[in-house]
Amino acid sequence: MIDSLMQRLGVAPEQYRNGDIAVATPIDGSEIGRVRTATAQEIDTAIANAQRAFEAWRQVPAPRRGELVRLFGDQLRRHKEDLGALVTWECGKILQEGLGEVQEMIDICDLAVGQSRQLYGLTIASERPGHHMRESWHPLGPIGLITAFNFPVAPWAWNAALALVCGDSLLWKPSEKSPLTALACQALLERAMAEFGDDAPQYLSQVIIGERAAGEQLTDDARIPLISATGSTRMGREVGPRVAARFGRSILELGGNNAMILTPSADLDMAVRAILFSAVGTAGQRCTTLRRLVVHHSIKEEVVTRLKQAYAGISIGDPLEGNLIGPLIDRQAFDTMQAVLTQAREQGANVFGGQRQLAEQYPEGYYVAPAIVEVEGQSDLVRHETFAPILYVIGYEALDEAIALNNDVPQGLSSCIFTTDVREAETFVSAVGSDCGIANVNIGPSGAEIGGAFGGEKETGGGRESGSDVWKSYMRRQTNTVNYSRELPLAQGIKFD
Ligand code: UN1
Numbered sequence: 295m296i297d298s299l300m301q302r303l304g305v306a307p308e309q310y311r312n313g314d315i316a317v318a319t320p321i322d323g324s325e326i327g328r329v330r331t332a333t334a335q336e337i338d339t340a341i342a343n344a345q346r347a348f349e350a351w352r353q354v355p356a357p358r359r360g361e362l363v364r365l366f367g368d369q370l371r372r373h374k375e376d377l378g379a380l381v382t383w384e385c386g387k388i389l390q391e392g393l394g395e396v397q398e399m400i401d402i403c404d405l406a407v408g409q410s411r412q413l414y415g416l417t418i419a420s421e422r423p424g425h426h427m428r429e430s431w432h433p434l435g436p437i438g439l440i441t442a443f444n445f446p447v448a449p450w451a452w453n454a455a456l457a458l459v460c461g462d463s464l465l466w467k468p469s470e471k472s473p474l475t476a477l478a479c480q481a482l483l484e485r486a487m488a489e490f491g492d493d494a495p496q497y498l499s500q501v502i503i504g505e506r507a508a509g510e511q512l513t514d515d516a517r518i519p520l521i522s523a524t525g526s527t528r529m530g531r532e533v534g535p536r537v538a539a540r541f542g543r544s545i546l547e548l549g550g551n552n553a554m555i556l557t558p559s560a561d562l563d564m565a566v567r568a569i570l571f572s573a574v575g576t577a578g579q580r581c582t583t584l585r586r587l588v589v590h591h592s593i594k595e596e597v598v599t600r601l602k603q604a605y606a607g608i609s610i611g612d613p614l615e616g617n618l619i620g621p622l623i624d625r626q627a628f629d630t631m632q633a634v635l636t637q638a639r640e641q642g643a644n645v646f647g648g649q650r651q652l653a654e655q656y657p658e659g660y661y662v663a664p665a666i667v668e669v670e671g672q673s674d675l676v677r678h679e680t681f682a683p684i685l686y687v688i689g690y691e692a693l694d695e696a697i698a699l700n701n702d703v704p705q706g707l708s709s710c711i712f713t714t715d716v717r718e719a720e721t722f723v724s725a726v727g728s729d730c731g732i733a734n735v736n737i738g739p740s741g742a743e744i745g746g747a748f749g750g751e752k753e754t755g756g757g758r759e760s761g762s763d764v765w766k767s768y769m770r771r772q773t774n775t776v777n778y779s780r781e782l783p784l785a786q787g788i789k790f791d
Contacts (some may be wrong), residue, residue, distance in 0.1 A: 296326045296383060300474070302376050304481035315470050315503065320386035320621040321612060323658025329473045331504045337511050340465060343438035343497035345517050347463040350495040352433035359459050360410025360496055365486035366455070367403030370396060376479055377447065379614070384472045385443050386621040388613040399451035399479075401744045406455035409765050413460065414631045424779020431769040433461025438512040440523040443623055444579040444681070446472035447479055449524045449547065452744065452760045453768075454483075454499065455733070460768040462692060464499040465518065467509050469525075476501050509533070516540045520768065523547070524581075527679070527705070528752045533754065546755025546765055547748070549679040550707030552730070552739035553586040555696045555722065558593055560712035564736065566600050568712070569685070572738030574608060574664040575618050578683030579627075581730070581754075582708045582740035586676065588696045589787060591689045598687060601666055602646055609660050610651050620657045622682060628660035630683035635665060638677055648684070677703045693718055701729040708732040708739035731758070732768030732780040 300310060310317075314331030323367030342490070349360070370377065387395070437457045441450050446468060454464050461720035468476035480501045487494040489541060502508050510530075513521055513536045522545040523533045530548040537544040554572070556565055572584035589597050613620030622628050622696035628650065635648045648665030665682035669676055676686045690696040700709050709730040711722040719735045721727050732742060742748055747762035750756070758764050 296474075296718050297385070299376050299380050300478065303373055303380065304477040305474075305477045306487055306760040309477055310474055310694055313503075315473070317384065317471070317474055318624070318658075319383050320623050321383065321614070321659055322504065322578060322656045326383060328501045329477075329534065332502050332508060334511060336505075337504070337508060340500050341512075341517050342434065342788050343516055344463040344465050344500060345677055347495040347497040348436050348461075349431065351498055352504045354461070354493050356413050356459060356461065358408045358493065359461060360407045360497050360640050362486060362490045363410065363455050365489050367400050367689075369482040369486050370400045370403065373482060374400070374697055377475070377482070380478055382613050382620070384474050385446050386613055386623060387444075387579075388617060388620050389538070391576055392613075395445060395448045399455075400447040402448075402452050402455045405744060406459045407763060409456065410459035413765065413769070419447045420775060421785060422731055422783045424781065426774060427773065427775045430772045431460075431766065432772055434768055434770050435519040435603075436463045436465055437768060438515075438516060438518040438521040439464060439466045439474075439507050440512070440521065440525065440529075441466070441468050442525040442745050443469040443471035444576065445524070445579070446475040449759065450476070450479065453522045453545075454749070456765045457768040458766055460497075462768055463495075463497065465502055466500070467502045467504060467512060467721065470505045473501075473503050474626070482597040507667060510536070514540065515538055516542065519543060519770075522757070522759065529754075530753075530755045538539055541570055543767075545749075545757035545759060547581065547757050547759055548753060548755040549705050550581045550583070550739075550750060550754060551585050551677065551679045551703040551705040552582055553588050553700045554584055554709075554739065555690075555693075555700060555711040555713075556587060556593065556597060557693070557711065557713040557715065559714045559718070561714065561736070562593070562597065562600070565712040566597070568710075568738035569601060570604055570608070572740040573682045573685040574605070574619055575740060577622055577662070578664065579623065579637055579681050580740050582742065583683075584739050585679065585683055586699075586703075587687045588690050589687060590696075590700050590712060591691055594687070594689045594779060598666065598668065600748075601685075605647060605664055605666065608664070610663065619661070619664065619683070621656070621661045627682060631662060631665075631680060631684065634675060634680045634682070634684060635667070638667050638669070641673060641675065642670075644665050657787040672699060672702055679705060693721065697722065697727055704753040706730045707754040708734070708742070708750065710734035710737060710739045712736055
Protein backbone atom coordinates (compact mmCIF):
# COMPACT_ATOMS: atom_id res chain seq x y z
CA MET A 295 0.00 0.00 0.00
CA ILE A 296 2.69 2.48 1.08
CA ASP A 297 4.84 1.48 -1.89
CA SER A 298 2.12 2.17 -4.42
CA LEU A 299 1.28 5.50 -2.75
CA MET A 300 4.92 6.52 -2.70
CA GLN A 301 5.38 5.48 -6.28
CA ARG A 302 2.43 7.56 -7.47
CA LEU A 303 3.68 10.50 -5.41
CA GLY A 304 7.09 10.17 -7.05
CA VAL A 305 9.24 9.08 -4.08
CA ALA A 306 11.96 6.56 -4.99
CA PRO A 307 12.17 3.43 -2.75
CA GLU A 308 15.78 4.15 -1.76
CA GLN A 309 14.56 7.35 -0.09
CA TYR A 310 12.33 5.61 2.41
CA ARG A 311 13.41 1.97 2.69
CA ASN A 312 16.75 2.26 4.47
CA GLY A 313 18.03 4.27 7.34
CA ASP A 314 18.41 4.62 11.07
CA ILE A 315 14.99 6.16 11.74
CA ALA A 316 12.08 3.71 11.65
CA VAL A 317 8.72 5.17 10.72
CA ALA A 318 5.72 3.38 12.19
CA THR A 319 2.09 3.85 11.30
CA PRO A 320 0.03 4.64 14.39
CA ILE A 321 -2.76 2.54 12.85
CA ASP A 322 -1.17 -0.71 14.09
CA GLY A 323 2.39 0.26 14.99
CA SER A 324 3.91 -1.55 12.03
CA GLU A 325 6.92 -0.17 10.24
CA ILE A 326 6.10 1.60 6.97
CA GLY A 327 9.49 3.05 6.15
CA ARG A 328 13.00 3.89 7.23
CA VAL A 329 14.79 7.13 6.62
CA ARG A 330 18.33 8.22 7.20
CA THR A 331 19.45 11.03 9.49
CA ALA A 332 21.40 13.67 7.60
CA THR A 333 24.94 14.22 8.87
CA ALA A 334 26.06 17.61 10.14
CA GLN A 335 28.23 17.91 7.03
CA GLU A 336 25.28 17.16 4.75
CA ILE A 337 23.17 19.76 6.50
CA ASP A 338 25.95 22.31 6.17
CA THR A 339 26.13 21.61 2.43
CA ALA A 340 22.36 21.82 2.14
CA ILE A 341 22.40 25.26 3.74
CA ALA A 342 25.12 26.45 1.36
CA ASN A 343 23.09 25.09 -1.57
CA ALA A 344 19.96 26.79 -0.28
CA GLN A 345 21.89 30.05 -0.13
CA ARG A 346 22.93 29.72 -3.78
CA ALA A 347 19.41 28.76 -4.84
CA PHE A 348 18.11 31.84 -3.05
CA GLU A 349 20.57 34.09 -4.88
CA ALA A 350 19.15 32.90 -8.20
CA TRP A 351 15.48 32.66 -7.20
CA ARG A 352 15.31 36.20 -5.83
CA GLN A 353 16.00 37.50 -9.33
CA VAL A 354 13.04 35.70 -10.89
CA PRO A 355 10.08 38.11 -11.07
CA ALA A 356 7.55 37.44 -8.32
CA PRO A 357 4.57 36.67 -10.61
CA ARG A 358 6.76 34.14 -12.38
CA ARG A 359 7.63 32.63 -9.00
CA GLY A 360 3.90 32.45 -8.45
CA GLU A 361 3.67 30.25 -11.54
CA LEU A 362 5.77 27.60 -9.78
CA VAL A 363 3.39 27.63 -6.84
CA ARG A 364 0.45 27.36 -9.26
CA LEU A 365 2.03 24.26 -10.79
CA PHE A 366 2.66 22.84 -7.33
CA GLY A 367 -1.00 23.46 -6.45
CA ASP A 368 -1.93 21.53 -9.62
CA GLN A 369 0.21 18.61 -8.48
CA LEU A 370 -1.53 18.67 -5.11
CA ARG A 371 -4.95 18.68 -6.77
CA ARG A 372 -3.94 15.72 -8.91
CA HIS A 373 -2.53 13.79 -5.95
CA LYS A 374 -4.89 14.90 -3.20
CA GLU A 375 -6.20 11.38 -2.54
CA ASP A 376 -2.74 9.80 -2.42
CA LEU A 377 -1.16 12.46 -0.23
CA GLY A 378 -4.23 12.55 2.02
CA ALA A 379 -4.02 8.78 2.46
CA LEU A 380 -0.30 8.98 3.20
CA VAL A 381 -1.01 11.59 5.90
CA THR A 382 -3.50 9.13 7.39
CA TRP A 383 -1.00 6.25 7.26
CA GLU A 384 1.76 8.26 8.80
CA CYS A 385 0.02 10.30 11.50
CA GLY A 386 -3.20 8.36 12.02
CA LYS A 387 -5.72 11.14 11.46
CA ILE A 388 -8.89 10.00 9.69
CA LEU A 389 -8.90 10.12 5.89
CA GLN A 390 -11.41 13.01 5.78
CA GLU A 391 -8.97 15.07 7.83
CA GLY A 392 -5.99 13.86 5.80
CA LEU A 393 -7.77 15.09 2.68
CA GLY A 394 -8.69 18.29 4.49
CA GLU A 395 -5.06 18.90 5.27
CA VAL A 396 -4.10 18.56 1.61
CA GLN A 397 -6.97 20.90 0.72
CA GLU A 398 -5.41 23.46 3.09
CA MET A 399 -2.21 23.15 1.06
CA ILE A 400 -4.11 23.72 -2.19
CA ASP A 401 -5.86 26.73 -0.67
CA ILE A 402 -2.63 28.37 0.47
CA CYS A 403 -1.12 27.78 -2.98
CA ASP A 404 -4.06 29.62 -4.54
CA LEU A 405 -3.61 32.47 -2.09
CA ALA A 406 0.14 32.62 -2.71
CA VAL A 407 -0.30 32.68 -6.50
CA GLY A 408 -2.49 35.78 -6.22
CA GLN A 409 -0.14 37.27 -3.64
CA SER A 410 2.76 36.92 -6.06
CA ARG A 411 1.26 39.88 -7.96
CA GLN A 412 0.60 41.83 -4.77
CA LEU A 413 3.96 42.08 -2.98
CA TYR A 414 3.43 45.75 -2.50
CA GLY A 415 4.92 48.50 -0.36
CA LEU A 416 3.87 52.01 0.59
CA THR A 417 4.77 55.38 -0.80
CA ILE A 418 5.36 57.84 2.00
CA ALA A 419 5.35 61.65 1.93
CA SER A 420 8.80 63.16 2.49
CA GLU A 421 9.26 66.37 4.50
CA ARG A 422 11.92 67.48 2.00
CA PRO A 423 11.16 69.13 -1.38
CA GLY A 424 12.09 67.03 -4.41
CA HIS A 425 12.23 63.81 -2.38
CA HIS A 426 10.02 60.81 -2.08
CA MET A 427 10.00 57.87 0.27
CA ARG A 428 8.80 54.38 -0.21
CA GLU A 429 8.92 50.99 1.35
CA SER A 430 10.22 48.03 -0.67
CA TRP A 431 9.89 44.35 0.17
CA HIS A 432 12.76 42.13 -0.90
CA PRO A 433 13.31 38.38 -0.71
CA LEU A 434 14.73 37.34 2.67
CA GLY A 435 16.93 34.26 2.23
CA PRO A 436 16.80 30.53 2.90
CA ILE A 437 13.96 29.79 5.29
CA GLY A 438 14.21 27.00 7.88
CA LEU A 439 10.94 25.16 8.49
CA ILE A 440 10.41 22.83 11.43
CA THR A 441 7.09 21.00 11.51
CA ALA A 442 5.21 18.62 13.79
CA PHE A 443 3.73 15.15 13.32
CA ASN A 444 0.10 16.12 13.86
CA PHE A 445 -0.15 18.37 10.81
CA PRO A 446 2.70 16.94 8.79
CA VAL A 447 2.07 18.83 5.54
CA ALA A 448 -0.24 21.87 5.79
CA PRO A 449 1.88 24.10 8.06
CA TRP A 450 4.86 23.43 5.81
CA ALA A 451 2.76 24.51 2.83
CA TRP A 452 1.54 27.69 4.58
CA ASN A 453 5.15 28.73 4.95
CA ALA A 454 6.53 27.25 1.74
CA ALA A 455 3.94 28.62 -0.70
CA LEU A 456 4.36 32.17 0.60
CA ALA A 457 8.14 31.95 1.00
CA LEU A 458 8.49 30.70 -2.58
CA VAL A 459 6.53 33.59 -4.09
CA CYS A 460 8.48 35.95 -1.84
CA GLY A 461 11.71 34.74 -3.45
CA ASP A 462 13.11 32.53 -0.69
CA SER A 463 14.54 29.02 -0.74
CA LEU A 464 13.39 26.31 1.68
CA LEU A 465 15.00 23.92 4.16
CA TRP A 466 12.42 21.68 5.79
CA LYS A 467 13.02 19.52 8.84
CA PRO A 468 9.84 17.51 9.32
CA SER A 469 9.08 15.64 12.53
CA GLU A 470 11.01 12.37 12.67
CA LYS A 471 7.57 10.80 13.18
CA SER A 472 6.34 11.97 9.79
CA PRO A 473 9.17 12.16 7.24
CA LEU A 474 7.41 10.18 4.48
CA THR A 475 4.78 12.82 3.85
CA ALA A 476 7.60 15.39 3.70
CA LEU A 477 9.43 13.35 1.06
CA ALA A 478 6.18 13.12 -0.90
CA CYS A 479 5.62 16.89 -0.79
CA GLN A 480 9.19 17.45 -1.91
CA ALA A 481 8.71 15.02 -4.80
CA LEU A 482 5.54 16.83 -5.92
CA LEU A 483 7.31 20.18 -5.70
CA GLU A 484 10.19 18.80 -7.76
CA ARG A 485 7.70 17.69 -10.41
CA ALA A 486 6.29 21.20 -10.47
CA MET A 487 9.85 22.57 -10.78
CA ALA A 488 10.57 20.27 -13.72
CA GLU A 489 7.44 21.52 -15.48
CA PHE A 490 8.27 25.12 -14.60
CA GLY A 491 11.57 25.27 -16.42
CA ASP A 492 15.19 26.26 -15.90
CA ASP A 493 14.63 29.37 -13.88
CA ALA A 494 13.71 27.27 -10.83
CA PRO A 495 17.19 26.69 -9.36
CA GLN A 496 18.32 23.34 -8.06
CA TYR A 497 18.10 23.10 -4.26
CA LEU A 498 15.26 25.62 -4.11
CA SER A 499 13.61 23.26 -1.65
CA GLN A 500 15.30 20.58 0.43
CA VAL A 501 14.16 18.18 3.12
CA ILE A 502 16.48 17.61 6.08
CA ILE A 503 15.79 14.33 7.83
CA GLY A 504 16.83 14.17 11.44
CA GLU A 505 15.93 14.56 15.05
CA ARG A 506 16.73 17.27 17.51
CA ALA A 507 20.34 17.85 16.43
CA ALA A 508 19.28 18.59 12.85
CA GLY A 509 16.77 21.16 14.08
CA GLU A 510 19.42 22.74 16.29
CA GLN A 511 21.85 23.04 13.43
CA LEU A 512 19.31 24.92 11.31
CA THR A 513 18.32 27.02 14.30
CA ASP A 514 21.90 28.09 15.00
CA ASP A 515 22.97 28.86 11.45
CA ALA A 516 23.16 32.57 10.65
CA ARG A 517 22.73 31.89 6.93
CA ILE A 518 19.07 31.18 7.69
CA PRO A 519 17.44 34.53 8.50
CA LEU A 520 14.07 33.04 9.47
CA ILE A 521 13.11 29.86 11.31
CA SER A 522 9.44 29.02 11.28
CA ALA A 523 8.69 26.30 13.82
CA THR A 524 5.47 24.49 14.67
CA GLY A 525 5.42 22.22 17.70
CA SER A 526 5.33 22.12 21.46
CA THR A 527 5.96 25.06 23.76
CA ARG A 528 8.95 23.11 25.08
CA MET A 529 10.45 23.03 21.60
CA GLY A 530 9.71 26.73 21.06
CA ARG A 531 11.36 27.65 24.33
CA GLU A 532 14.59 26.26 22.90
CA VAL A 533 14.25 27.42 19.32
CA GLY A 534 13.17 31.00 20.08
CA PRO A 535 16.17 32.07 22.22
CA ARG A 536 18.69 30.25 19.99
CA VAL A 537 17.47 32.06 16.90
CA ALA A 538 17.30 35.35 18.80
CA ALA A 539 20.86 34.87 20.08
CA ARG A 540 22.11 35.21 16.51
CA PHE A 541 19.59 37.98 15.75
CA GLY A 542 17.61 35.75 13.43
CA ARG A 543 13.85 35.94 13.20
CA SER A 544 11.43 33.24 14.17
CA ILE A 545 7.79 32.43 13.63
CA LEU A 546 6.67 30.21 16.49
CA GLU A 547 3.39 28.32 16.41
CA LEU A 548 3.33 26.37 19.65
CA GLY A 549 0.89 24.91 22.12
CA GLY A 550 -2.74 25.83 22.56
CA ASN A 551 -5.18 25.36 25.40
CA ASN A 552 -8.28 26.43 23.60
CA ALA A 553 -11.60 27.13 25.30
CA MET A 554 -15.22 27.48 24.34
CA ILE A 555 -17.51 29.66 26.41
CA LEU A 556 -20.99 28.19 26.20
CA THR A 557 -23.63 30.69 27.26
CA PRO A 558 -27.31 30.14 28.18
CA SER A 559 -28.53 31.76 24.93
CA ALA A 560 -26.42 29.47 22.70
CA ASP A 561 -27.88 27.18 20.05
CA LEU A 562 -27.04 23.96 21.90
CA ASP A 563 -27.50 21.64 18.92
CA MET A 564 -24.88 23.61 17.03
CA ALA A 565 -22.63 23.85 20.05
CA VAL A 566 -22.65 20.10 20.70
CA ARG A 567 -21.68 19.41 17.08
CA ALA A 568 -18.92 22.01 17.27
CA ILE A 569 -17.61 20.55 20.53
CA LEU A 570 -17.54 17.09 19.05
CA PHE A 571 -15.48 18.05 16.02
CA SER A 572 -13.12 20.34 17.87
CA ALA A 573 -12.59 18.20 20.99
CA VAL A 574 -12.25 14.74 19.44
CA GLY A 575 -11.26 15.51 15.82
CA THR A 576 -7.71 14.39 14.99
CA ALA A 577 -7.98 12.41 18.27
CA GLY A 578 -7.42 15.66 20.17
CA GLN A 579 -4.05 16.19 18.50
CA ARG A 580 -4.57 19.57 16.85
CA CYS A 581 -2.92 22.64 18.30
CA THR A 582 -6.40 24.15 17.98
CA THR A 583 -8.23 21.25 19.68
CA LEU A 584 -10.93 22.29 22.11
CA ARG A 585 -9.50 21.48 25.53
CA ARG A 586 -11.70 23.47 27.91
CA LEU A 587 -15.45 23.92 27.92
CA VAL A 588 -16.45 26.87 30.07
CA VAL A 589 -20.18 26.40 30.41
CA HIS A 590 -22.84 28.37 32.26
CA HIS A 591 -24.01 26.61 35.43
CA SER A 592 -27.65 26.72 34.31
CA ILE A 593 -26.99 24.48 31.28
CA LYS A 594 -23.97 22.54 32.46
CA GLU A 595 -25.73 19.35 33.43
CA GLU A 596 -27.76 19.19 30.23
CA VAL A 597 -24.71 19.85 28.07
CA VAL A 598 -22.58 17.24 29.83
CA THR A 599 -25.33 14.66 29.47
CA ARG A 600 -25.72 15.39 25.77
CA LEU A 601 -21.96 15.28 25.27
CA LYS A 602 -21.64 11.93 26.98
CA GLN A 603 -24.39 10.56 24.72
CA ALA A 604 -22.67 11.96 21.65
CA TYR A 605 -19.28 10.62 22.76
CA ALA A 606 -20.74 7.17 23.27
CA GLY A 607 -21.90 7.07 19.64
CA ILE A 608 -18.55 7.97 18.06
CA SER A 609 -16.83 5.25 16.06
CA ILE A 610 -13.21 4.68 17.02
CA GLY A 611 -10.93 2.62 14.81
CA ASP A 612 -9.00 2.37 11.58
CA PRO A 613 -8.74 5.95 10.26
CA LEU A 614 -8.87 4.69 6.66
CA GLU A 615 -12.23 2.99 7.27
CA GLY A 616 -14.66 5.84 7.88
CA ASN A 617 -14.33 6.06 11.66
CA LEU A 618 -14.38 9.45 13.38
CA ILE A 619 -11.46 8.85 15.75
CA GLY A 620 -8.21 7.22 14.79
CA PRO A 621 -5.25 6.33 17.00
CA LEU A 622 -2.97 8.52 19.06
CA ILE A 623 0.43 8.98 17.49
CA ASP A 624 2.23 6.50 19.78
CA ARG A 625 2.47 4.80 23.12
CA GLN A 626 4.06 7.79 24.78
CA ALA A 627 1.05 9.95 23.89
CA PHE A 628 -1.22 7.29 25.36
CA ASP A 629 0.83 7.00 28.56
CA THR A 630 0.82 10.76 29.02
CA MET A 631 -2.94 10.88 28.57
CA GLN A 632 -3.45 8.11 31.13
CA ALA A 633 -1.13 9.79 33.64
CA VAL A 634 -3.05 13.05 33.30
CA LEU A 635 -6.41 11.30 33.78
CA THR A 636 -5.07 9.53 36.88
CA GLN A 637 -3.90 12.83 38.32
CA ALA A 638 -7.27 14.41 37.53
CA ARG A 639 -9.07 11.61 39.42
CA GLU A 640 -6.70 12.06 42.35
CA GLN A 641 -7.58 15.74 42.39
CA GLY A 642 -11.25 14.83 42.69
CA ALA A 643 -12.32 15.41 39.09
CA ASN A 644 -15.13 13.43 37.56
CA VAL A 645 -13.66 11.51 34.60
CA PHE A 646 -15.76 10.00 31.81
CA GLY A 647 -14.12 7.89 29.07
CA GLY A 648 -10.42 7.90 28.32
CA GLN A 649 -9.93 4.12 28.24
CA ARG A 650 -7.82 2.32 25.71
CA GLN A 651 -9.80 0.77 22.85
CA LEU A 652 -9.17 -2.08 20.40
CA ALA A 653 -6.03 -3.21 22.26
CA GLU A 654 -6.55 -6.83 21.23
CA GLN A 655 -6.91 -6.02 17.57
CA TYR A 656 -4.04 -3.51 17.61
CA PRO A 657 -1.57 -4.35 20.39
CA GLU A 658 0.74 -1.63 19.05
CA GLY A 659 -1.98 0.86 18.09
CA TYR A 660 -3.10 3.31 20.77
CA TYR A 661 -6.78 4.03 20.34
CA VAL A 662 -8.65 5.76 23.14
CA ALA A 663 -12.16 6.77 24.02
CA PRO A 664 -12.18 10.56 24.25
CA ALA A 665 -12.46 11.82 27.82
CA ILE A 666 -14.70 14.40 29.49
CA VAL A 667 -13.31 15.64 32.79
CA GLU A 668 -15.48 17.79 35.05
CA VAL A 669 -13.36 20.03 37.25
CA GLU A 670 -14.07 22.75 39.80
CA GLY A 671 -11.49 25.29 38.68
CA GLN A 672 -8.35 25.51 36.60
CA SER A 673 -5.62 23.55 38.32
CA ASP A 674 -2.12 23.34 36.84
CA LEU A 675 -3.26 20.15 35.15
CA VAL A 676 -5.98 22.02 33.25
CA ARG A 677 -3.64 24.87 32.44
CA HIS A 678 -1.17 22.45 30.85
CA GLU A 679 -1.69 21.30 27.24
CA THR A 680 -2.04 17.51 27.02
CA PHE A 681 -1.96 16.43 23.37
CA ALA A 682 -4.83 13.95 23.61
CA PRO A 683 -8.65 14.01 23.52
CA ILE A 684 -9.33 15.30 27.03
CA LEU A 685 -12.05 17.91 27.40
CA TYR A 686 -12.18 19.70 30.75
CA VAL A 687 -15.58 21.08 31.71
CA ILE A 688 -15.71 24.07 34.04
CA GLY A 689 -18.83 25.93 35.20
CA TYR A 690 -19.23 29.73 35.29
CA GLU A 691 -21.81 32.24 36.47
CA ALA A 692 -20.99 35.64 34.92
CA LEU A 693 -19.48 36.37 31.49
CA ASP A 694 -16.52 38.27 33.01
CA GLU A 695 -15.65 35.18 34.98
CA ALA A 696 -15.86 33.01 31.85
CA ILE A 697 -13.58 35.38 29.91
CA ALA A 698 -11.13 35.39 32.82
CA LEU A 699 -11.08 31.57 32.74
CA ASN A 700 -10.59 31.61 28.97
CA ASN A 701 -7.54 33.83 29.42
CA ASP A 702 -6.13 32.30 32.58
CA VAL A 703 -3.84 29.77 30.87
CA PRO A 704 -0.26 30.20 29.68
CA GLN A 705 -1.22 29.56 26.03
CA GLY A 706 -3.12 31.94 23.72
CA LEU A 707 -3.91 30.24 20.43
CA SER A 708 -7.61 29.82 19.80
CA SER A 709 -10.92 30.43 21.57
CA CYS A 710 -14.62 30.75 20.89
CA ILE A 711 -17.97 31.68 22.33
CA PHE A 712 -21.36 30.21 21.56
CA THR A 713 -24.06 32.80 22.15
CA THR A 714 -26.93 34.48 20.36
CA ASP A 715 -26.51 37.60 22.49
CA VAL A 716 -24.72 40.25 20.45
CA ARG A 717 -23.37 41.96 23.57
CA GLU A 718 -21.71 38.79 24.75
CA ALA A 719 -20.33 38.01 21.30
CA GLU A 720 -18.89 41.47 20.75
CA THR A 721 -17.43 41.63 24.27
CA PHE A 722 -15.65 38.33 23.67
CA VAL A 723 -13.93 39.60 20.51
CA SER A 724 -13.21 43.07 21.96
CA ALA A 725 -10.08 44.39 23.64
CA VAL A 726 -11.35 43.16 27.02
CA GLY A 727 -12.36 39.76 25.67
CA SER A 728 -10.35 36.74 24.59
CA ASP A 729 -6.57 37.24 24.67
CA CYS A 730 -5.99 34.63 21.94
CA GLY A 731 -4.75 34.99 18.37
CA ILE A 732 -8.01 33.43 17.19
CA ALA A 733 -11.41 34.28 18.72
CA ASN A 734 -14.50 32.84 17.05
CA VAL A 735 -18.22 33.28 17.49
CA ASN A 736 -20.55 30.31 17.06
CA ILE A 737 -17.89 28.06 15.54
CA GLY A 738 -15.36 25.88 17.33
CA PRO A 739 -11.70 26.84 17.89
CA SER A 740 -10.22 24.43 15.32
CA GLY A 741 -10.40 24.16 11.57
CA ALA A 742 -9.29 27.68 10.65
CA GLU A 743 -9.36 28.76 7.00
CA ILE A 744 -6.07 29.79 5.43
CA GLY A 745 -7.22 33.35 4.58
CA GLY A 746 -6.69 34.65 8.10
CA ALA A 747 -3.45 34.97 10.04
CA PHE A 748 -2.98 31.82 12.10
CA GLY A 749 -1.17 31.78 15.43
CA GLY A 750 -1.43 32.98 18.98
CA GLU A 751 -0.11 34.89 21.94
CA LYS A 752 1.80 34.10 25.14
CA GLU A 753 3.31 30.59 25.19
CA THR A 754 1.81 29.91 21.76
CA GLY A 755 4.79 31.93 20.62
CA GLY A 756 3.36 35.06 18.96
CA GLY A 757 3.99 33.93 15.39
CA ARG A 758 1.50 34.20 12.56
CA GLU A 759 1.32 31.99 9.50
CA SER A 760 -0.93 31.61 6.48
CA GLY A 761 -3.16 34.48 5.26
CA SER A 762 -3.69 38.21 5.87
CA ASP A 763 -0.37 40.10 5.55
CA VAL A 764 1.77 37.19 6.78
CA TRP A 765 3.70 37.19 3.47
CA LYS A 766 5.67 40.12 4.87
CA SER A 767 7.37 37.76 7.34
CA TYR A 768 9.17 36.07 4.45
CA MET A 769 10.60 39.30 3.07
CA ARG A 770 12.88 42.03 4.30
CA ARG A 771 11.54 45.55 4.49
CA GLN A 772 13.58 48.36 3.06
CA THR A 773 12.86 52.05 3.43
CA ASN A 774 13.98 54.15 0.47
CA THR A 775 14.36 57.91 0.37
CA VAL A 776 15.06 59.21 -3.14
CA ASN A 777 16.18 62.76 -3.86
CA TYR A 778 15.28 63.87 -7.38
CA SER A 779 16.11 67.58 -6.76
CA ARG A 780 19.38 69.48 -7.21
CA GLU A 781 19.59 70.38 -3.51
CA LEU A 782 20.66 68.34 -0.48
CA PRO A 783 18.36 69.43 2.35
CA LEU A 784 18.79 67.49 5.61
CA ALA A 785 15.86 66.10 7.54
CA GLN A 786 14.77 67.73 10.79
CA GLY A 787 15.93 71.09 9.31
CA ILE A 788 19.58 70.48 10.31
CA LYS A 789 22.15 72.87 8.79
CA PHE A 790 25.56 71.34 8.32
CA ASP A 791 27.66 73.85 6.45
C1 UN1 B 1 -2.04 22.49 13.96
O1 UN1 B 1 -2.69 21.71 14.67
O2 UN1 B 1 -0.80 22.61 14.11
O3 UN1 B 1 -7.14 25.41 12.47
C2 UN1 B 1 -2.62 23.27 12.84
C3 UN1 B 1 -6.85 24.20 12.36
C4 UN1 B 1 -6.03 23.80 11.18
C5 UN1 B 1 -4.58 23.90 11.46
C6 UN1 B 1 -4.11 23.21 12.71
N1 UN1 B 1 -6.37 24.64 10.07
O4 UN1 B 1 -7.24 23.36 13.16
